Amino acid sequence: MKMIVMVMMMMMMSEGSMIDQTCKQTPDFNLCVSLLNSDPRGSSADISGLALILIDKIKVLATKTLNEINGLYKKRPELKQALDQCSRRYKTILNADVPEAIEAISKGVPKFGEDGVIDAGVEASVCEEGFQGKSPLTSLTKSMQNISSVTRAVVRMLL
Amino acid sequence: MASSEALLPISAREEEPSCPYTKLPDGSRSDPETHPRRRRPYKGLLAVSFGLLLIAFYVALIATQDGSRSNEAANATDETEKTTSSSSRARLAGVSEKSNDGLWKLSGGQNTPAFEWNNSMLSWQRTAFHFQPEENWMNDPNGPLFYKGWYHFFYQYNPNAAVWGDIVWGHAVSRDLIHWVHLPLAMVADQWYDSNGVWTGSATILPDGSIVMLYTGSTDKAVQVQNLAYPEDLNDPLLLKWVKFPGNPVLVPPPGILPKDFRDPTTAWKTPEGKWRITIGSKINKTGISLVYDTTDFKTYEKLDSLLHGVPNTGMWECVDFYPVSKTARKGLDTSVNGPDVKHIVKASMDDTRFDHYAVGTYFESNGTWIPDDPSIDVGMSSSLRYDYGKFYASKTFYDQNKGRRILWSWIGESDSEAADVQKGWSSVQGIPRTVALDTKTGKNLVQSPVEEIKSLRLSSKKFDLELSPGSVIPVDVGTATQLDIEAEFEIKKESLDKFFGDASVVAEAEEFSCEKNGAGSTVRNALGPFGFSVLATESLSEQTPVYFYIAKGKDSKLKTFFCTDTSRSSVANDVIKPIYGSVVPVLKGEKLTMRILVDHSIVEAFGQGGRTCITSRVYPTTAIYGAAKLFVFNNALDATVTASFKVWQMNSAFIHPYSEEAVRALTRT
Numbered sequence: 001m002k003m004i005v006m007v008m009m010m011m012m013m014s015e016g017s018m019i020d021q022t023c024k025q026t027p028d029f030n031l032c033v034s035l036l037n038s039d040p041r042g043s044s045a046d047i048s049g050l051a052l053i054l055i056d057k058i059k060v061l062a063t064k065t066l067n068e069i070n071g072l073y074k075k076r077p078e079l080k081q082a083l084d085q086c087s088r089r090y091k092t093i094l095n096a097d098v099p100e101a102i103e104a105i106s107k108g109v110p111k112f113g114e115d116g117v118i119d120a121g122v123e124a125s126v127c128e129e130g131f132q133g134k135s136p137l138t139s140l141t142k143s144m145q146n147i148s149s150v151t152r153a154v155v156r157m158l159l
Numbered sequence: 160m161a162s163s164e165a166l167l168p169i170s171a172r173e174e175e176p177s178c179p180y181t182k183l184p185d186g187s188r189s190d191p192e193t194h195p196r197r198r199r200p201y202k203g204l205l206a207v208s209f210g211l212l213l214i215a216f217y218v219a220l221i222a223t224q225d226g227s228r229s230n231e232a233a234n235a236t237d238e239t240e241k242t243t244s245s246s247s248r249a250r251l252a253g254v255s256e257k258s259n260d261g262l263w264k265l266s267g268g269q270n271t272p273a274f275e276w277n278n279s280m281l282s283w284q285r286t287a288f289h290f291q292p293e294e295n296w297m298n299d300p301n302g303p304l305f306y307k308g309w310y311h312f313f314y315q316y317n318p319n320a321a322v323w324g325d326i327v328w329g330h331a332v333s334r335d336l337i338h339w340v341h342l343p344l345a346m347v348a349d350q351w352y353d354s355n356g357v358w359t360g361s362a363t364i365l366p367d368g369s370i371v372m373l374y375t376g377s378t379d380k381a382v383q384v385q386n387l388a389y390p391e392d393l394n395d396p397l398l399l400k401w402v403k404f405p406g407n408p409v410l411v412p413p414p415g416i417l418p419k420d421f422r423d424p425t426t427a428w429k430t431p432e433g434k435w436r437i438t439i440g441s442k443i444n445k446t447g448i449s450l451v452y453d454t455t456d457f458k459t460y461e462k463l464d465s466l467l468h469g470v471p472n473t474g475m476w477e478c479v480d481f482y483p484v485s486k487t488a489r490k491g492l493d494t495s496v497n498g499p500d501v502k503h504i505v506k507a508s509m510d511d512t513r514f515d516h517y518a519v520g521t522y523f524e525s526n527g528t529w530i531p532d533d534p535s536i537d538v539g540m541s542s543s544l545r546y547d548y549g550k551f552y553a554s555k556t557f558y559d560q561n562k563g564r565r566i567l568w569s570w571i572g573e574s575d576s577e578a579a580d581v582q583k584g585w586s587s588v589q590g591i592p593r594t595v596a597l598d599t600k601t602g603k604n605l606v607q608s609p610v611e612e613i614k615s616l617r618l619s620s621k622k623f624d625l626e627l628s629p630g631s632v633i634p635v636d637v638g639t640a641t642q643l644d645i646e647a648e649f650e651i652k653k654e655s656l657d658k659f660f661g662d663a664s665v666v667a668e669a670e671e672f673s674c675e676k677n678g679a680g681s682t683v684r685n686a687l688g689p690f691g692f693s694v695l696a697t698e699s700l701s702e703q704t705p706v707y708f709y710i711a712k713g714k715d716s717k718l719k720t721f722f723c724t725d726t727s728r729s730s731v732a733n734d735v736i737k738p739i740y741g742s743v744v745p746v747l748k749g750e751k752l753t754m755r756i757l758v759d760h761s762i763v764e765a766f767g768q769g770g771r772t773c774i775t776s777r778v779y780p781t782t783a784i785y786g787a788a789k790l791f792v793f794n795n796a797l798d799a800t801v802t803a804s805f806k807v808w809q810m811n812s813a814f815i816h817p818y819s820e821e822a823v824r825a826l827t828r829t
Contacts, residue, residue: 089576092581096322096577096581108420123734126576129733159475
C-alpha cells in the first residue's frame with residue numbers, strides 16, 4: 001500500500017515536472033503551478049499549451065471582474081466614474097488582449113501574445129488606480145497583475 | 160530540462176543540445192494540429208512503471224536526482240536570464256529598474272490624480288504626415304517597390320481590430336513617398352497556405368521589369384511557409400490585383416527547422432551562376448540564423464547547406480534584410496550589386512528584444528556566406544548597431560531605381576495601452592522613409608536621413624541664433640508646435656571646453672554612461688550639458704520630451720557624445736510607456752554637433768550627427784497638445800555656454816487620401 005502511494009507520488013512529481021520546470025522560470029511559482037494544475041490539459045501540454053491555459057485564466061478572471069464591476073454600480077453608485085474606466089479596461093482585456101494573445105501563440109508569433117498579456121496587467125493596474133486607494137476590486141486586479149506577470153514569463157519562453 | 164532528457168532514449172539525448180523546453184523524440188515542437196499522435200516521452204515509461212513498481216521507483220529516483228542537479232545549473236542561467244529579462248521587461252514598461260518583483264507598477268503612485276483619456280486627447284495623437292491606414296492595426300512594412308512611376312507600399316494589416324490579428328496585406332501608392340493614396344487590400348487570407356495569416360514578404364523586380372513577391376503564409380495548420388505571388392496585370396501601374404501561384408507553397412520549413420520558425424523572405428539577388436538567391440530568418444534553439452535558398456524561377460529552390468550567418472544567443476531572427484552598400488559614395492545600390500567598393504549589410508529584427516540590429520561585413524558570393532567586420536558587435540548582440548534606438552521594428556529596405564537610393568521603412572508601434580488603441584480606433588504608424596547608406600567617413604556604420612521629398616511639406620520657417628548660458632531653458636516661438644521640422648547645429652564655446660579639459664575634478668563617466676541608465680534623463684546637469692530641444696512641452700514644462708546631446712568625459716580624457724530622447728516626462732498619463740532612449744553618436748574631429756527632429760503629434764523622429772544615431776519615440780501628452788504644445792531649447796550645463804543655430808519649419812499635413820473608387824480611377828488616368 002505504501003509502495004503504491006509512494007509510486008503515485010513519484011508519478012505526480014514527474015508528471016508535474018514540465019509544469020514545475022516552466023513555473024520555476026516565472027515570478028510566482030506557486031501561483032503558476034496552481035493555475036496550471038487546476039486545468040486538466042495542464043499535465044499533457046507543451047509550453048504553448050501552458051501559455052494558452054494561462055491566457056484562458058486571464059479570460060475567466062476578466063469575465064469574473066466585469067461581473068463584479070457590473071454589480072458594483074448599484075451597490076456603490078458614487079464610484080461610477082472609476083467603474084466606467086474599469087469596465088472599459090476589462091472589456092479591452094476580453095475583446096482585444098485575450099484574442100490577440102490566443103491567435104499569436106497558436107500561430108507561432110508569440111511576441112504579439114506577450115504584448116496582449118502585458119497589456120492585461122496594465123489595464124488591471126489602471127482600473128485599480130482609478131479608485132485612488134479606495135478600490136473595491138483590489139484582490140481581483142492584483143490577481144490579474146500577478147497572472148499577467150506569470151503568463152508573460154511563460155510566453156517569453158516561446159520567443 | 161535535463162530531468163526529462165534523462166528519460167529520453169540515449170541517442171536522442173546525445174544529438175540534441177539542451178533547450179529551454181522539452182523536445183519531443185521526433186525533434187519537432189508539438190502542435191496539436193500537426194502532430195496528433197504527440198506523446199510525452201516519460202508517459203510511456205510511467206505506464207511501464209505501473210506494472211513494474213521497482214523500476215518505476217528506481218527511474219523516479221534517477222529523475223529527481225538528475226532534476227535537482229540540473230535545476231541548480233538551470234537556476235544559475237535562469238538567474239542571469241531573469242535579471243536581463245526583468246530589466247528589459249522593466250525598460251519596456253517604463254517601470255523603474257529597481258522594481259523587480261515582476262508586478263506591474265504604473266508610473267506615479269496612489270496619490271497621482273486618476274487620469275482618463277478623452278477623445279480630444281486621443282484624436283490629437285493621429286499623425287499628419289506619417290503613413291498610417293485610416294483605422295485599425297498595422298505592423299510590418301511589406302514588399303516596398305517603385306514601378307511605372309509609383310512607389311508602392313504594402314503592410315501587415317488587421318481589417319477587424321486595433322490589435323494584431325487576422326493579418327492581410329494593405330496597399331497604398333505615392334509619387335513621392337510622402338503623399339499616399341490608400342488602395343484596396345492587395346492580398347487576403349483566402350488559400351489554405353495563408354488562411355491563418357498573409358505575413359511579411361519582399362518584392363524582387365526582374366530584369367524584364369516584371370515583379371515577383373515572396374511572402375510568408377501561416378497555413379491552415381499554422382505552419383509557416385513561403386508563397387509566391389505576382390501582379391495580375393503588369394500594365395496596371397497601380398498593381399491593384401495580385402495572383403497567388405497555384406503551386407504554393409514554394410518553400411516549407413526544412414528539416415531541423417521548426418514549423419513556426421520560418422518567415423519573412425527577402426528580396427532576391429543574383430548569384431555568380433546567374434541564379435536568384437534569397438535568405439530567410441530562423442533559429443536553432445537560441446541561435447538566430449539566416450537560411451539561404453537559390454532559385455531560377457522562384458518556384459523551385461535549392462537550399463544551401465551553409466547559412467548566410469548565425470549568432471548564438473540572439474533568438475529568432477525576424478525580417479532579415481541583406482543588401483550591398485557603397486564604400487565610396489552615399490548612394491543606393493541594387494540588391495544584386497557586388498564588387499571591391501562594396502560592403503554588405505545583414506540586418507535582423509530580434510524577436511526577443513524587439514530591436515532591429517545590423518552589422519557591416521563582407522559577403523562571399525561563391526558560397527553565400529557573410530562575416531561581420533567586427534565580430535564583437537555582430538548582428539543581434541546587445542552592443543551591436545541599431546538603425547534606431549527608440550521604438551522601431553520589422554524594418555525593410557528596397558532599392559529605389561527611380562532615384563538610385565536605398566530606402567528604409569519601419570514599423571513604429573504604439574507605446575500606449577490597448578484600451579486607448581481600441582478607443583481611438585487605430586494602432587501603429589510607419590516611420591518616414593529614410594535613405595540609408597554607409598557612412599563613408601567612419602566606414603563602420605550606416606547613416607540615415609528622411610527622404611528629401613519630405614521638404615515639400617515645409618511651410619513657413621524661422622531661423623534662430625542663440626547663445627545658451629548654463630542652466631537656460633528658452634521658449635522658441637514658432638506658433639503651433641505639433642508638426643515641425645527642426646535642423647540645428649550646436650557648438651560648445653571654446654573657453655568652456657578648455658576649462659572642461661583642464662578640470663581634473665570632472666569625473667570620467669563615459670564608459671558607464673548610457674541614455675537609459677541615466678535615470679534622471681535630461682534633468683541632470685553636468686559640466687557640458689545635456690543640451691538640446693524640448694518638444695511637445697507645456698509652458699510650465701509639466702509635460703515635455705527633450706531631445707539632446709550628453710557629453711561625457713572618458714577615462715582617456717577624450718569626449719564621448721551621446722544622443723538621447725527622454726520620454727519619461729512626455730505625459731502625466733500612467734498607462735503609457737515612457738523610456739529614455741539613445742546611444743553614443745560618433746563625432747569626428749572638426750564636426751559641429753548637429754541634430755534634426757521631426758515632430759508629428761504622437762511621434763518624434765530624431766537624427767543625431769547627420770543620421771549616425773537615430774531615435775524614434777511615441778509620446779502621448781495629455782496637455783501638451785494642440786495649441787498648448789510648445790518648443791523649448793535648453794542647456795543644462797553647470798557652467799558651459801553653448802551656441803545654438805537652428806531653423807524650425809511648420810510642416811503641412813500629407814493629406815493621405817482614403818481609398819475611394821473615384822480616386823483610383825482618377826489616378827489611373829494620370
